Structures are given as C-alpha cells and as structure tokens.
Amino acid sequence: MHTTSDLLKQAILDICMHPDLIPVLRGEAQKAVEESGWTTAGLFKMQLLDSAIKETLRLKPGSLVNLERKALKDVTLPNGLTIPRGTNVAVDSSMMWNPAIYPNPSSYDAYRFLRLRESGNTAAALASTSLEHITFGIGKPICPGRFFATNEVKIAVAKILLTYDVRIPDGMTPKIIEIGFEMLSDPGAKLEIRKRKILK
Numbered sequence: 057m058h059t060t061s062d063l064l065k066q067a068i069l070d071i072c073m074h075p076d077l078i079p080v081l082r083g084e085a086q087k088a089v090e091e092s093g094w095t096t097a098g099l100f101k102m103q104l105l106d107s108a109i110k111e112t113l114r115l116k117p118g119s120l121v122n123l124e125r126k127a128l129k130d131v132t133l134p135n136g137l138t139i140p141r142g143t144n145v146a147v148d149s150s151m152m153w154n155p156a157i158y159p160n161p162s163s164y165d166a167y168r169f170l171r172l173r174e175s176g177n178t179a180a181a182l183a184s185t186s187l188e189h190i191t192f193g194i195g196k197p198i199c200p201g202r203f204f205a206t207n208e209v210k211i212a213v214a215k216i217l218l219t220y221d222v223r224i225p226d227g228m229t230p231k232i233i234e235i236g237f238e239m240l241s242d243p244g245a246k247l248e249i250r251k252r253k254i255l256k
C-alpha cells in the first residue's frame with residue numbers, strides 16, 4: 057500500500073540523514089534476531105527502531121489532516137459550535153508538531169518515543185495511537201492494518217540496514233513535499249546502496 061511504502065521510504069531517508077543511528081539500529085536488530093529470530097518477540101526488542109519509525113510518522117503522517125468526515129446531520133459540539141449537516145470536516149494533524157506536546161517538534165529525534173516508552177507512556181509504541189499522535193486514526197475506525205504495516209516496515213528497515221550500507225549522496229537533502237493536504241516523501245530522493253561485505 058502507498059501509505060506503507062511511503063513510510064518505509066521516509067523512515068530510511070530519516071535514518072540516513074542521521075547516520076550515527078545506523079550502527080546503533082544495526083546492533084539492536086542483530087541482537088534481537090540472534091535472541092528471538094524474526095518473530096514478534098524479536099521485533100518487540102527493536103525498540104529504538106520502533107521509536108525512530110514513529111518519529112518519522114510524527115513528522116510526516118501522510119496528510120496534514122486526518123479523520124475526514126461529512127456531517128450527516130447537524131452536530132453540536134460540547135463547546136457549543138454547531139456543524140451543519142452536509143459539512144465536510146477533518147482533524148488537523150498539527151498536534152504532532154505542537155512544542156507543548158513534543159519539545160523541539162521540527163527536529164527528528166529517533167529516541168523521542170523510546171524515552172516516552174521508558175517513562176511509562178503506553179501510547180509511545182509504534183502501532184499505538186493517542187490524541188497526540190493520530191497517524192493511524194483514533195476511535196472506532198482506527199486503522200486495523202497498523203500492526204501489519206508497522207511490523208512490515210520494521211522488518212524491511214532492519215533487513216536493509218543489516219544487509220546494505222546505505223547513504224544519501226553528498227549534496228542531497230531530501231525534502232517532504234506537500235500537495236494540497238498530502239505529505240509525500242521526496243520523489244527525487246536517491247540513496248547510494250552497497251551490499252555489506254561482513255554480515256554480523
């Protein structure tokens with residue numbers, strides 16, 4: 057699916073833009089696979105990778121808005137605002153860039169959700185959702201594919217890092233593209249990829 061492939065692409069680009077992360081993520085994945093294989097338990101142990109991908113989703117959720125709906129009848133909100141029948145509405149994703157919620161919100165911080173998770177925040181895992189991170193939606197129509205998608209992207213990123221040396225060519229800085237409400241990975245981004253000689 058486009059959402060999953062765009063997440064994989066942006067997650068790799070974000071990691072390559074912070075190359076100090078690569079040996080740490082490789083080490084984490086290597087250890088997890090040695091201990092538990094490519095299993096749910098192994099993926100659970102890749103907690104920095106989990107956090108790094110969630111940070112990618114925070115900065116580039118796929119759309120500037122989410123939860124698009126049409127009011128089928130007049131709806132009065134608890135604050136007294138009435139949304140007339142037939143109105144198209146959506147929830148703006150900007151809570152994910154709110155400095156009161158996420159300090160230094162425009163910086164990519166791969167450790168952000170790992171720290172939150174270690175402090176006991178149960179919504180900090182990649183497939184979890186909260187009012188502060190709505191990339192997978194929230195409430196009744198929450199994305200049922202999120203467990204599949206997040207495991208798929210974790211496996212793909214870990215396999216790529218363990219198998220290849222990857223880097224962004226000198227002089228290139230991938231930019232997120234906004235078209236209407238859509239947020240897309242840089243369609244012109246390139247990576248240099250070389251098979252690793254020693255697979256540990």
Ligand code: HEM
Nearest residue numbers: 057059060063123124191192193197198199200201202205
């Ligand atoms: C990174 C990947 C993905 C993202 C960011 C994502 C995001 C979302 C979001 C935000 C919603 C809720 C939309 C709303 O309430 O208006 C949603 C719903 C849904 N997603 Fe995903 N999704 C992803 C992958 C997948 C995959 C891989 C599948 C299927 C295998 C899937 C199946 C669905 C379905 C069926 C719904 C509708 C649920 C309902 O209306 O009850 N999604 N997704």
